[in-house]
Amino acid sequence: GAGVSQTPSNKVTEKGKYVELRCDPISGHTALYWYRQSLGQGPEFLIYFQGTGAADDSGLPNDRFFAVRPEGSVSTLKIQRTERGDSAVYLCASSLSYGNYEQYFGPGTRLTVT
Amino acid sequence: GIQVEQSPPDLILQEGANSTLRCNFSDSVNNLQWFHQNPWGQLINLFYIPSGTKQNGRLSATTVATERYSLLYISSSQTTDSGVYFCAVGNNQGGKLIFGQGTELSVKP
Numbered sequence: 001g002a003g004v005s006q007t008p009s010n011k012v013t014e015k016g017k018y019v020e021l022r023c024d025p026i027s028g029h030t031a032l033y034w035y036r037q038s039l040g041q042g043p044e045f046l047i048y049f050q051g052t053g054a055a056d057d058s059g060l061p062n063d064r065f066f067a068v069r070p071e072g073s074v075s076t077l078k079i080q081r082t083e084r085g086d087s088a089v090y091l092c093a094s095s096l097s098y099g100n101y102e103q104y105f106g107p108g109t110r111l112t113v114t
Numbered sequence: 115g116i117q118v119e120q121s122p123p124d125l126i127l128q129e130g131a132n133s134t135l136r137c138n139f140s141d142s143v144n145n146l147q148w149f150h151q152n153p154w155g156q157l158i159n160l161f162y163i164p165s166g167t168k169q170n171g172r173l174s175a176t177t178v179a180t181e182r183y184s185l186l187y188i189s190s191s192q193t194t195d196s197g198v199y200f201c202a203v204g205n206n207q208g209g210k211l212i213f214g215q216g217t218e219l220s221v222k223p
Contacts, residue, residue, distance in 0.1 A: 031209055042200055042213030043157075056210060089155060098209050100145045100164065105157040
């Protein structure tokens, strides 16, 4: 079956602009996670959803970052007033349910802020 | 929070050689996954192994949860095994995974 998909694959934006990154999880997976990976580092947790609600947003770096999952499937990560330090690969993962279930990752969106 | 350390940070092998990658973690876990990140950045699931031993072809993994470490074994390495190997753990603080810094493997022909 289809895996986790993310769009766009690449996004270049100017400092100060607003961006939206989309994640489409594996069908039937109720838990969805966002991570961010900087060059040479392991992915770092941002936020996760169980269903429509954000169960843990402790990894969001500041209030310029926000994510939604209005219908419990597709999720959008929104970044306002982008800064050059936001440049990274944003990864999305999904799992069957919340907790100790195997997570499957999408291909990521490479965000470059100029 | 929980700390994850992977060793070695870099590894260069000749094709056909065997290797062992290690992952140490600082607290009890109830989720542990090994991933291979290919040159295009895709994280490929290798093992979901919070405890015990699993094998899949040339790869196998063992997690000793009571001693807080996991090992990934690669036998008869191939050039396509090159890339970064990540260990990631989760505990009772929800479903998030905490990743190590990775081991960058290069297999030479």
